[in-house]
Amino acid sequence: MQAIPDARLARDLRGAASRGEMLAHYQPQLDLSSGRVVGVEALARWHHPERGPVGPSAFIPLAEWAGVIREIGDFMLHESSRQAAEWAATGIHLDLSINVSPNQLSNDEFCVEVQRTLERYDLDPTTVTLEITEAEPILDLPQVAACLGLLRTIGVGVAIDDFGTGYSSLDQLRNLPATELKIDQSIIRGSQARARRLLNAVIEDAHAEGIRVVAEGVETQVQLDLAAELGCDRAQGYLIGRPMPADALVRTLS
């Protein structure tokens, strides 16, 4: 986040979702054993009326700062669920990953809202994973763990996002009912030796607990090969596909 938040941009962000300026893009996830795209991560895009497209790295921290992250998170939950249901109705079955901010999690209603949304769109909960970033601390961990635990009982998955950048690494894994580990882009794109050193034991541990491992930020074939060699189950990144609108994503499937 920039040192001085752009207050004007923050003001414009308020209500952006309800004005139709927010949209969901989808980035494909490749299953490394079948070589097929089996899922997508929903990623928010903002079309500012004057400035045009603003990237999530600029507006997500701003939204957290300005207290509008719940509004955006809500929009993404509904819009991506609606889209996944639309796909399922046409025979396209893709797992859906949705990013969730710690701020959303600290809302008591969140858990119920997720359940209600999945019911509304008649989505199979076992195809949906909530991504919780490791890059920010979870303050009320027991409460959040309880909420996620409840969602786990109906089959919703929980991913630790940006793994390797953040707070409690393996501890957080033990405290949250995780079903998936998303290895941060910086690790796969960094030195191979470092990636091996950091990931070998982690991936073995994850698999021993039945946790799926996804490599993020895969941009080259060499990085994809490394991810496969280290035992990652899935890969995501520009090599496989950029985040794109729903119709463009469907065109890339065969």
Ligand code: G
């Ligand atoms: O925190 P999270 O991993 O959910 O963030 C995903 C972000 O990373 C998105 O903004 C997406 O556009 C970006 N991204 C996805 N794949 C790649 C990649 O291969 N390279 C780079 N540089 N960025 C990526």
Ligand code: MN
């Ligand atoms: Mn994510």
